[in-house]
Amino acid sequence: MSQPIYDRVALIGLGLIASSMFWAIKRAGLAKEVTGYARSQATRDTARQIGLCDRICDSAAEAAEGADLVVLCVPVGVMGAVAQEIAPVLKPGATISDVGSVKRHVIDAVTPFVPEGVHFIPAHPLAGTEHSGPESGFAELYDNRWCLLVPVEGSDRAAVEKLRALWEGIGANVEEMDADHHDLVLAVTSHAPHLIAYTMVGVADDLRRVTDSEVIKYSAAGFRDFTRIAASDPTMWRDVFLSNKDATLEILGRFTEELFALQRAIRTGDGDHLFDYFTRTRAIRRGIIEAGQDTDAPDFGRGKAKS
């Protein structure tokens, strides 16, 4: 057990990210008390039943009041509204942070409501599963994953270091990044891949001449790798695309351009172009294995899944 870093942490929104944060904070003893709030009564009931948070409150303001750190774990599209709601109760010297997948939009939406004397330090932990809701969390989610801190102009260094210590205590590796660069990097590594996966799964679902049951049966041939990310939370992802519009559309434009070039190579029978392209992409995969961001175990251990 570490020394507590904050006396009280408030988690607003109780999905996969917040519930995993709670279990990881408890695992390492990083806060004396963690309060929680979710908009839906059913989620609050579930949270109480499974012991998620030390205290579940019936309003965001109640959860945030007196907290040293308030973390907004709600979809990007409602960050501003929640910030407005809790602003009046934030205590001087407190830190407000978030876990949104887009940073420029969140900064624009939240900043106007941050009271004088409160530190706003946006953050984005790069971890997730296809599951959502208060029961989907687990303490190990952030182990060896990255958490990006995106301090805004004038962020208090001591407050930033405290938040960094929390995320490191939760298991993550922490880096700092500028908001616009964050949004571009994430458009490449996350937002565009998600949209592409959603698209491919939608196409497969919609073909008249191939049935869904065939798609499902024969998914191990490659398609399966797309379905995990295409099963992610629809509300969260709708908000991500709408709030990181420019960077996502830029990457998708590049993607379409390259795809057309490869389609043309197929159509004209240009095997050399295909071979060279496919050879180049292998190096990226090796880098990911070496960086410890994936395992090279055959089939990711999926071979053990039995019907």
Added chain:
Amino acid sequence: MSQPIYDRVALIGLGLIASSMFWAIKRAGLAKEVTGYARSQATRDTARQIGLCDRICDSAAEAAEGADLVVLCVPVGVMGAVAQEIAPVLKPGATISDVGSVKRHVIDAVTPFVPEGVHFIPAHPLAGTEHSGPESGFAELYDNRWCLLVPVEGSDRAAVEKLRALWEGIGANVEEMDADHHDLVLAVTSHAPHLIAYTMVGVADDLRRVTDSEVIKYSAAGFRDFTRIAASDPTMWRDVFLSNKDATLEILGRFTEELFALQRAIRTGDGDHLFDYFTRTRAIRRGIIEAGQDTDAPDFGRGKAKS
């Protein structure tokens, strides 16, 4: 141990698929002898060193001579040439099969060389990893995976049933399918997803404003799921796209159409369209889990990968 199904099996080409077949055949005692041949001297040397196959031969004809089953495990683009090479030594009543990812093209390429009295039964096991070469094989690769048999007109039923028994003994579930339908189903579940993954990884590798090291570090946010299939063997995949051109281009056309519709929804801020689309794709994922073709363990157990 089962009864041997064939006295002698010959594996032509010694990559992931053939080497896994060998270990699985040995595991279940499905053949009295397995011979093997690979074009490269280095591969044959490696095979001899690691005990892959009972006997490694220095020509395809030598390996195929006297075999009851000859399996062509070479890239789709050279199936015809290999069939021509071994045709003179095939014994009457023998079965020739293959493991190619495309079936119409292989049938057109191989059929002209199949001698009278030899049974040609194309097959396609739907299993693989990102690894290739003689040392990448393992006996469990086909366990609970599908193998599609694509009998041609006039295929001998007894010979088909024998080949089915072999694949079931190797661990696979077997179905029969028509060649053209096979090529369309695989275009959806495998070929188009591979091309899309290759494209996305290529785009990420090529962006000036985001470094490769950033792409690698932050890949867990979604991109990583594309890199496994984009690390597959370049020669094999070049041949797949060139030989299943029409079906692949058809699916890619549909994909592009859908992608443009989603891009437009992002540009115009049509959140409902995005939300509905993303909700629909979740059901496919559930089907795959229920069909035992993937695990729903959080993060596929990748969380255990340490740097």
